[in-house]
Amino acid sequence: MIELKQLTKIYGDRTAVDHVSFTVPSGQICGYLGPNGAGKTTTVKMLNGMIPFTSGSASISGFDVQKEPLEVKQRIGYVPESGALYQSLTPLEYLQFVGRLYHMNESDLVSRIHDFAAFFKLESHLHESMQSFSKGMKQKVVILSSVLHNPEVILLDEPLNGLDANAALLLKMLLRHLAEQGKTVFYCSHILEVVENLCDRVVIVSEGRIIADGSVRDLKSMTQQASLEGVFSQLTSAEDTVELARILSQKITSTGIPQ
Amino acid sequence: MIRKVPKQKKTDWDQFRTLLRVSLINEWRQQRSSGNKKKQRMPMFLRSLIFYWVMGFSLGISLVMRAPPSLYLLFCYAYFMMMAGFSVILECSQVLMIPDDLDILSHRPVSSTTFFWARISHMLIFILIFSTVLCIGPTVISGFLPGAPKLFPVVFAVAALLAVLFTAGLIMMIYTALLRWVRFEKIKSIVTGIQFLFMMVLIFLYQWIARTGWETSGMGFHLKDSWLRWLPPGWFAVMAESVYQPESQQILTMSLFAFTLSILILIFGFRHLSFNYLYNVSQYNTSSTDIKRQKSFGANRSFCRSIFKAGRISHSETRAGFFLSLQLIRRDRSVKLTLLPMLAMPSVIVLWGMIESDIYDPFIIPLFSGGTTSMQLLPFFVAFLIFMTVKGSVYIRDWEARWIFQSAPVQSPIRLWRGIRLGLFISVVGPFYFILMIVFCSQFLWTHAVQHTIYLFFLGLVFMSFVSIRNREFPFSRKRERGERIGSLMFLFLLIPFQAVALVVHFFAYKNQFSWFLSMSLLLLLWAVLEISGNRWKNREWMPFEFSD
Numbered sequence: 001m002i003e004l005k006q007l008t009k010i011y012g013d014r015t016a017v018d019h020v021s022f023t024v025p026s027g028q029i030c031g032y033l034g035p036n037g038a039g040k041t042t043t044v045k046m047l048n049g050m051i052p053f054t055s056g057s058a059s060i061s062g063f064d065v066q067k068e069p070l071e072v073k074q075r076i077g078y079v080p081e082s083g084a085l086y087q088s089l090t091p092l093e094y095l096q097f098v099g100r101l102y103h104m105n106e107s108d109l110v111s112r113i114h115d116f117a118a119f120f121k122l123e124s125h126l127h128e129s130m131q132s133f134s135k136g137m138k139q140k141v142v143i144l145s146s147v148l149h150n151p152e153v154i155l156l157d158e159p160l161n162g163l164d165a166n167a168a169l170l171l172k173m174l175l176r177h178l179a180e181q182g183k184t185v186f187y188c189s190h191i192l193e194v195v196e197n198l199c200d201r202v203v204i205v206s207e208g209r210i211i212a213d214g215s216v217r218d219l220k221s222m223t224q225q226a227s228l229e230g231v232f233s234q235l236t237s238a239e240d241t242v243e244l245a246r247i248l249s250q251k252i253t254s255t256g257i258p259q
Numbered sequence: 260m261i262r263k264v265p266k267q268k269k270t271d272w273d274q275f276r277t278l279l280r281v282s283l284i285n286e287w288r289q290q291r292s293s294g295n296k297k298k299q300r301m302p303m304f305l306r307s308l309i310f311y312w313v314m315g316f317s318l319g320i321s322l323v324m325r326a327p328p329s330l331y332l333l334f335c336y337a338y339f340m341m342m343a344g345f346s347v348i349l350e351c352s353q354v355l356m357i358p359d360d361l362d363i364l365s366h367r368p369v370s371s372t373t374f375f376w377a378r379i380s381h382m383l384i385f386i387l388i389f390s391t392v393l394c395i396g397p398t399v400i401s402g403f404l405p406g407a408p409k410l411f412p413v414v415f416a417v418a419a420l421l422a423v424l425f426t427a428g429l430i431m432m433i434y435t436a437l438l439r440w441v442r443f444e445k446i447k448s449i450v451t452g453i454q455f456l457f458m459m460v461l462i463f464l465y466q467w468i469a470r471t472g473w474e475t476s477g478m479g480f481h482l483k484d485s486w487l488r489w490l491p492p493g494w495f496a497v498m499a500e501s502v503y504q505p506e507s508q509q510i511l512t513m514s515l516f517a518f519t520l521s522i523l524i525l526i527f528g529f530r531h532l533s534f535n536y537l538y539n540v541s542q543y544n545t546s547s548t549d550i551k552r553q554k555s556f557g558a559n560r561s562f563c564r565s566i567f568k569a570g571r572i573s574h575s576e577t578r579a580g581f582f583l584s585l586q587l588i589r590r591d592r593s594v595k596l597t598l599l600p601m602l603a604m605p606s607v608i609v610l611w612g613m614i615e616s617d618i619y620d621p622f623i624i625p626l627f628s629g630g631t632t633s634m635q636l637l638p639f640f641v642a643f644l645i646f647m648t649v650k651g652s653v654y655i656r657d658w659e660a661r662w663i664f665q666s667a668p669v670q671s672p673i674r675l676w677r678g679i680r681l682g683l684f685i686s687v688v689g690p691f692y693f694i695l696m697i698v699f700c701s702q703f704l705w706t707h708a709v710q711h712t713i714y715l716f717f718l719g720l721v722f723m724s725f726v727s728i729r730n731r732e733f734p735f736s737r738k739r740e741r742g743e744r745i746g747s748l749m750f751l752f753l754l755i756p757f758q759a760v761a762l763v764v765h766f767f768a769y770k771n772q773f774s775w776f777l778s779m780s781l782l783l784l785l786w787a788v789l790e791i792s793g794n795r796w797k798n799r800e801w802m803p804f805e806f807s808d
Contacts, residue, residue: 048665048666049665049666050662050665050666069668070668070669070670071668072668073666073667073668073669074668076666078662078666080662080666082659082662084657084659084660084662085657085660085663086583086586086587086591086655086657086660086735087657088586088587088590088591088592088594088657089583089586089587089590093582093586096582097579097582097583097663098663098667099575100575100576100578100579100582101575101576101579101663101664101667101668101669102667102668103575103576103668103670104575106575106578129590145663
């Protein structure tokens with residue numbers, strides 16, 4: 001379970017996250033949406049103990065994030081937006097390294113890595129340097145590293161970056177099954193179709209504040225929109241995006257190619 | 260796709276100015292922001308400038324008191340050239356081979372020559388700033404050389420800057436030529452060796468000029484009478500000397516000729532290499548299409564497993580650190596380029612020790628029996644190697660991967676670092692000790708050789724624990740800022756007290772076998788105390804960093 005109470009983060013004179021409060025119970029997939037710079041990644045980084053809060057509190061599985069960070073970290077799996085990893089290692093070496101940081105048993109760890117890799121079709125690449133990997137293959141390794149230690153809560157920040165259609169489908173189905181088994185999933189994304197189809201509940205933030213919170217059906221009926229895209233656009237954009245796109249396209253084509 | 264370009268493709272000077280301006284603005288802003296992190300730390304660039312200024316000034320003071328004017332000029336120019344070479348090797352070579360704006364610019368309509376000249380000019384400006392600061396002290400002091408004309412410092416400074424630009428240009432040209440002519444896959448694997456070799460050659464040549472200069476000099480030493488004038492530092496020294504001493508003007512023509520010829524070679528070389536620079540550098544930076552299967556460094560490796568059993572260091576965080584450091588030192592180019600060239604300086608000292616036969620049995624010959632010897636310098640350079648290795652192990656090109664340390668439940672960063680240090684010892688410092696022991700064995704009784712290696716090893720352990728106390732960052736988690744490597748050399752001054760302590764220990768340890776064993780026991784005890792107390796203190800220190808961004 002994830003619980004946020006008046007969580008706030010201020011950078012200098014800019015408030016990135018502004019008194020955000022909500023609870024995500026076990027077994028729920030919660031989508032966290034917002035325009036660029038709304039404070040989504042900052043919230044996730046505060047939740048997994050990577051950056052301190054300015055005020056408020058947060059707990060994961062009953063453990064306070066600031067007071068008991070190690071208990072929290074032991075219970076979460078995190079897929080960062082950057083997807084950065086040590087590319088000169090092989091997937092096997094990197095996953096072993098991560099498993100050791102989570103104090104996993106060495107022999108279980110290796111067999112678990114081999115088992116998991118097979119699901120993402122990585123088993124034949126386990127001994128290859130990740131420098132030659134595509135973005136999608138690296139992302140698969142990052143995703144595996146987040147679930148290797150059987151976390152209670154999974155925090156994902158744009159996890160589908162670079163994944164092919166099959167791998168993306170596998171991940172979505174995996175998250176659904178994990179939620180059914182009681183895991184809490186917190187899913188940050190810009191891909192509204194995925195959030196609409198996958199998440200039990202959607203929290204929309206703008207300029208650090210929650211502006212909507214509910215199931216996709218509730219949000220649609222509240223805003224009288226047919227899709228989550230419509231809901232999102234109505235809640236977060238003051239301008240008419242269709243008209244904006246028309247004007248910009250005219251400006252782009254109004255000049256010739258420079259010689 | 261970047262292609263090889265026809266040779267007539269010209270430099271677009273408007274684009275060149277734009278590229279240079281943007282890269283300098285970018286550099287300036289990065290340097291400025293680097294000082295704002297964590298307690299208003301001084302920017303690395305500024306730190307490096309201070310280091311250069313202090314080093315230049317110390318050199319000037321120490322030389323003016325002892326050397327005749329011609330030798331002063333020769334040594335200063337040799338030193339400037341060595342430091343300029345260091346700057347290119349340590350700070351710029353990677354930038355030349357792995358430009359950070361390659362992804363941004365390679366698909367734009369910018370010609371290879373324009374991109375190349377913008378890069379080269381940026382680096383030359385950078386090196387020129389460093390060198391100007393380095394030259395300030397010796398330039399001012401040169402005005403006080405006996406009989407120096409009023410405007411002599413101006414001539415000295417101009418010749419110094421020419422020397423610096425010449426060296427920087429030469430090394431940059433060698434790097435670019437390697438990109439051009441060596442197969443891409445090959446150069447990737449040999450680039451660390453090249454760095455190491457360049458460093459060794461530079462230090463060795465400087466040492467050679469310094470030692471030969473002292474040996475051949477009398478108070479009436481003139482470069483015009485010495486064959487040293489034919490070496491590159493000699494060209495510049497003669498240029499300055501010809502103003503200072505009119506009788507040297509007859510050899511000035513030859514020096515100018517050699518210098519001009521070299522400059523012409525550099526210009527034509529650069530011009531030729533610039534045509535396909537973009538193509539070459541993009542090839543170098545493209546990942547290999549050959550998928551290599553890596554030899555596993557996993558837990559099954561019996562050697563590593565036996566180390567853990569023997570040392571009873573089976574904690575998973577220590578293991579994580581140990582294997583990570585071994586794997587990255589072996590594979591990651593940015594880590595190798597940071598750590599391995601540091602072996603060059605101690606290696607040159609050992610090499611000179613062998614050449615000049617001043618590596619001797621410490622049980623037989625007292626430490627202070629003559630002038631400065633390699634035996635006296637070795638503890639200093641062992642400490643240097645350990646210091647630079649520990650400091651360097653926080654840097655990596657994939658620094659963004661550090662999120663794993665921040666999001667994983669790392670209970671004790673100390674345990675993690677213990678593993679990292681063990682890995683560093685095995686793969687960087689250990690081989691140096693091994694070579695030392697072989698060299699000692701070749702010079703004196705093998706039991707004494709082993710004992711002296713053990714003494715240096717224990718000194719190294721103590722120093723590594725001492726240095727690690729200040730290390731409050733996760734390993735392999737930082738991006739290197741420009742000037743940082745040179746700036747970290749400033750801490751070399753901190754090694755001087757350590758050297759003094761090491762000499763005192765040496766003095767007592769080698770009185771007899773009993774005092775040796777006693778001294779080693781004390782060193783081990785000191786190491787244990789430093790480890791325990793340092794760990795306690797550091798674990799407390801680490802807690803706030805748990806949350807650092």
